[in-house]
Amino acid sequence: MHIAVVLRIVPDVTEEIEIAGNGIEIDREWIGLKLNEFDDHALEEAVLLKESTGARVTAVALAGDGAERQLQTAIARGADDAVVVNHDQESAVGARAAAHLLGSVLKNLGADLVLTGVQTPEDVFGQLAPFLAADLQWPVLNAINGVSAAEGGLEVTQEYSGGYSSRFAVKLPAVLGIQAASKPPRYVSGSKLRQASTATIASVVSTVPDGFRAQVSTRLGASQSGTKADMITGSAEQIAAKLVDMLAERGLVGA
Amino acid sequence: MKILVYIDLQDGVPTALSRELVAGARRLAGQGGSIELALIGGDADAARKLGASRVFTSTPSPYDPVAHGAYLQGIVADNGFDLIVFGCTTSGLDLAPVLAFLNDLPLLSYCTAVRISGGTVEADSQIYGGKLVSTAEASMPAVLLVNAGAFSEDNGNQAGNAEIIQLPDRPQSSVRLVSANRPDPNAVDITKASRLLCVGRGIGEQDAIEEAREVADLMGGEIVGSRPIIDAGWLPKERQVGKSGRKVKPQLYLALGVSGAPEHIEGMGGAGTIVAINTDASAPIFDHAHFGAAVDVADFLPAFKEALARKAG
């Protein structure tokens, strides 16, 4: 089994996000970037599969801010190889363009299993795992929270709402949109990271088909849903005391 | 205007979200528009009551993403739809982008509002963990992934005169259902509690869970968690609130270090009184909470515990 894990660097949404002057994008100049949380889980699941089956793991990322470092980290965490995909798209490549760019690369790698996160905070025009599956003409299952090797392929757990889930036997090749790895992503030591910082990262070039046009927003605005909370201020002690009083008045604490 | 709605089933029955989508689609289609349903592997009789003009169905069988994808591709190839609507659920994520890619159709995801004007569909979508709203247009035909609550209409029972179109059985798919699992009926049912204390990633460390549990006890409620807390194994799955966890509607929901991602709000947005504690004053949770404070959970939790004990004592 040759697993390709696609890693994406995305804005850290726990930091402040500002809208750019054109009103349709975010301002990426000062933004905090991080590995997409679900891709982190996809990488962990790939390395767990490598440990249980001897599978080969190749980490793949589109060229862009932080991509090389992220690929080195993936090697420190157990990936065998890493590939950066150069392209001529604008900095924030949408998922559909990414699928066009990555499909042929993954095929050329000889991968028979592709793992990536089920979504990112910005894939409003569609998600990468199913787009890639469509490009590769492979089956796809999303919201996966457990993968193990099995006779003839894999067994995976797919989650639905309300605490329902199903276990599927899946023949390869396949694409999986990972929600959570079987175990929480591992920490990697500083020395391993330093070691991996000299690892070679293969570099390839890819293009989107002629005439491809990405979808774009016409407007980006602050969320205005619902009520704005009444904010309680003061020290933690004062806030706690005020809150308990307010809740008690409403009969929401105590017997 | 001809709209196809994909129907999600749970225990063989169309989900509340699917019923909402049908009602919303009917409004979008307007007078003279038609609604058709893809109710694959489900009971066509149940679908009759959803009030569509046609229902595509197949031999009853559990969900199989490969088979459903192939069926949909066939339905869409043989019938010209202006809009193809999915709920933003697991099956929606499996099916909608594939259909859009293969047919070169635009896709709008995470929709919270949908408008039609002429040959164009416009949608508002939640983006960046619920911090921003993107508005975008797509020329029809187009594919939509719609969030729960976007249409907030109840479909009710409708006249049952839909034409049923039976799809042929398909050859074996490359995936096979091994087992289907339901929530454990013996586990704690957090939907029954009237007060919930929810811990999110902002709780910081596993050791703090114990103190949060004591506070939940003092509140006379149950402790629950956001998805990362469950994924880390700090609380059991039956205590997860949100899209892939339980949907709760307690009188009081106290969220500690929860950002308020749309997938979390989906599970608790209807709670009576929502109180949020989060160091980030711009966290989306404050758009849904009634009361809030931008304070560190590590400072708040012991102070709140003491204040509760004082009140009780």
Ligand SMILES: Cc1cc2nc3c(=O)[nH]c(=O)nc-3n(C[C@H](O)[C@H](O)[C@H](O)COP(=O)(O)OP(=O)(O)OC[C@H]3O[C@@H](n4cnc5c(N)ncnc54)[C@H](O)[C@@H]3O)c2cc1C
């Ligand atoms: C298909 C799918 C289904 C999902 N289902 C669910 C689901 O059922 N339930 C669910 O919850 N999520 C679900 N998610 C995940 C969801 O998108 C979010 O990732 C998740 O809700 C984030 O959890 P959180 O708020 O605890 O963590 P984060 O988003 O990381 O937020 C942590 C918050 O804590 C604050 N904070 C940090 N430190 C402190 C401190 N010391 N004091 C106070 N505040 C602090 C931060 O400002 C931040 O706002 C799902 C995702 C997908 C793709």
Ligand SMILES: Nc1ncnc2c1ncn2[C@@H]1O[C@H](COP(=O)(O)O)[C@@H](O)[C@H]1O
């Ligand atoms: N026809 C279907 N379409 C979409 N999802 C389905 C369908 N049938 C079953 N499911 C999903 O598969 C899970 C198991 O379903 P069941 O076999 O009905 O218990 C449910 O939670 C559903 O979300």
